[in-house]
Every structure is written in C-alpha cells, then in structure tokens.
Amino acid sequence: MPRLSVIVPCYYNEDNIPITVRELVANEARFPTEVEFEYVFVDDGSGDRTLEVLLEARAQYPDRVRVVELAGNVGSYNAIVAGMAHATGDCMAVITADMQDPPELMVQMYDHWLKGFKLIIGNRQDRQETGLAKTFAQTFHWLMKHLALSNIPDGGFDFVFFDRQVAEEVLKMHERNSNVFYLMVWLGYPYVNIPYVRRKREVGKSRWTLQKKIKLFIDSLLSFSYFPIRAISVVGLLLGIVAMLYGLYVIGLNIFAPQAPTGWTTLMVVVLFVSAFQMIALGIIGEYVWRGLDASRSRPLYVVKNTYGNEVSR
Structure with a gap:
C-alpha cells in the first residue's frame, strides 16, 4: 500500500x-x-x-x-x-x-x-x-x-x-x-x-x-555553475591583452613622439576600470570562500x- x-x-x-x-x-x-x-x-x-x-x-x-x-x-x-x-x-x-x-x-x-x-x-x-x-x-x-x-x-x-x-x-x-x-x-x-x-x-x-x-x-x-569564476578569468585575460597593447602604445609614443603630452585622462579611465573589475572579482571570490566557510562549520x-x-x- x-x-x-x-x-x-x-x-x-x-x-x-x-x-x-x-x-x-x-x-x-x-x-x-x-x-x-x-x-x-x-x-x-x-x-x-x-x-x-x-x-x-x-x-x-x-x-x-x-x-x-x-x-x-x-x-x-x-x-x-x-x-x-x-x-x-x-x-x-x-x-x-x-x-x-x-x-x-x-x-x-x-x-x-x-x-x-x-x-x-x-x-x-x-x-x-x-x-x-x-x-x-x-x-x-x-x-x-x-x-x-x-x-x-x-x-x-x-x-x-x-x-x-x-x-x-x-x-x-x-x-x-x-x-x-x-x-x-x-x-x-x-x-x-x-x-x-x-x-x-x-x-x-x-x-x-x-x-x-x-x-x-x-x-x-x-x-x-562555475560561470562567475570563468568569467573573471576571461575578463582578466582580455584586460591583460588590452594592458599589453596599451603598454606597447605608450612605449612607441615615448620613442617616436617624446614631446607628446601624457594621456592623464586615458590613464585614469584605465586605472578606474581595472580597479572596479578587481573589486567585483574579489566580491565573487569572496562569495565562494564564504560558502566554503559556512559549509565547514557544519551547523x-x-x-x-x-x-x-x-x-x-x-
């Protein structure tokens, strides 16, 4: 029954x-x-x-x-x-x-x-x-x-x-x-x-x-899902490529146009953008770490x- x-x-x-x-x-x-x-x-x-x-x-x-x-x-x-x-x-x-x-x-x-x-x-x-x-x-x-x-x-x-x-x-x-x-x-x-x-x-x-x-x-x-962590990796890789290209641009600018004005505005935008990404990445990683800590307590x-x-x- x-x-x-x-x-x-x-x-x-x-x-x-x-x-x-x-x-x-x-x-x-x-x-x-x-x-x-x-x-x-x-x-x-x-x-x-x-x-x-x-x-x-x-x-x-x-x-x-x-x-x-x-x-x-x-x-x-x-x-x-x-x-x-x-x-x-x-x-x-x-x-x-x-x-x-x-x-x-x-x-x-x-x-x-x-x-x-x-x-x-x-x-x-x-x-x-x-x-x-x-x-x-x-x-x-x-x-x-x-x-x-x-x-x-x-x-x-x-x-x-x-x-x-x-x-x-x-x-x-x-x-x-x-x-x-x-x-x-x-x-x-x-x-x-x-x-x-x-x-x-x-x-x-x-x-x-x-x-x-x-x-x-x-x-x-x-x-x-591992999507949030994978997204951090992908965005970090893309930012690394952009940073490398921008670094090459700055080096080339100093070699071929040493008298050119420095790009303070562009630099600040890059710094703020990368900093924001780092804070978001730390927040997502923190969510995973907190869940691991919560599970380890065995409450x-x-x-x-x-x-x-x-x-x-x-």
Missing part, C-alpha cells in the same frame, strides 16, 4: 492553511483508494498564527496532518529539507501553502511514479502573475538554464513529486546555501516534466521579497523546536 507524503513549507500563512488543508484532503478522492496520505506542514518560524492554525488542522485530521515547528526562520528550502527528513512516505510531493500550484496535478505525477520515474516536475509554463515578479522569475530561470543547469525545464519549478530514494540522496548531501529542487535534477535521475499555468495568489501576502529572490539567484548560480540547516505527530526522523 503506497504512502504519499505531501510536504508544505509555511511562513506567515495563517489565512491560507484552512484553504490548503481543505483542497489537499478533497484532492485525495482523485487517487486510487489504496493510497495513504500524510501531510507534513513545516512552520518556518512564522510570527503570526500559522502554528496555531496548523495545530487546529492536525486536531481535525490527526491521522493525516503532522506539524514540524522550527525554532527560527531558515528559508523555505531548508524547511522543505526538514519536511523530507520527517516524512514517512514511499513517495513525496512539495507544494506551496498558498495553493498557487494545482494539487490535482499530483494525480498525474503519481501515475508517472508508478511507472518507475523517481522525479516528476510540475513546470510553470506560464503564470497568472504580472509585473516585476513575473519578469524576475522568467529572467532567473532563463539565466539558470543557460549558465548552470542546462537540463532543467524552461520557466522554473517548485512543485515536484519524487521517490523516497531521491529524498534520501538529498538529505545525505547536507547542502547549504543551495536550491533543493535543482539538487534533485542534478542527481541525474530521468524526470517527467508536466507543464501547467501557475495561479495568481488569492489569499494573504507573499513574503518572498526581492532580497530573498536575489539571494536565491546568487546561491543557485554559485552552487551549480545544522534547521533546528526543530517541536513536532506534532508520530513522524519518523531520517
């Missing part, structure tokens, strides 16, 4: 939780009757009534709903890892608490899992969101596809269905400052891609700020304050 664990990271989602629980439970009717369900809600240090509402949902469905309360806010990806560590299912799914992703898509995902696929991706073919958020998301995933992981689907994704084996491999890596969904693709398992249109958020306000989006982009790029990705249910930690 297969068991499906649905992992839901929660952060300031007190208004969403009742709707999310209702839709997830109603979605069970679309599955074969032999499937067992487990819902692992992870409270990522919310400062509102999210935990209280989750405990109310657990009281309503004590045989299905489990709650993991983290001691502080560690980010949605670390919260997902915490949910994976406490899930007991043969297969798992990750879905957002705001119900922008259609839970009914999990039925198709489950069918592909039964056929032997260990990773099934719900790919955002389009989104009902507009404005800067949509533009940023599209740019982010385009850059990641062309600079880091060429085998990820277009449009991005954070709605996935995967086998326990995938979860165990991710948990063994203890990856820090990374993207848990890209890690699943990086493992190399063949995956199925199911496109869908992401819904517009109807309830509550997103806490996915621009600062967090920029951090995610930097973390994802540095975790899966936990999250701290569990309380668990509510009979979940088994792995």
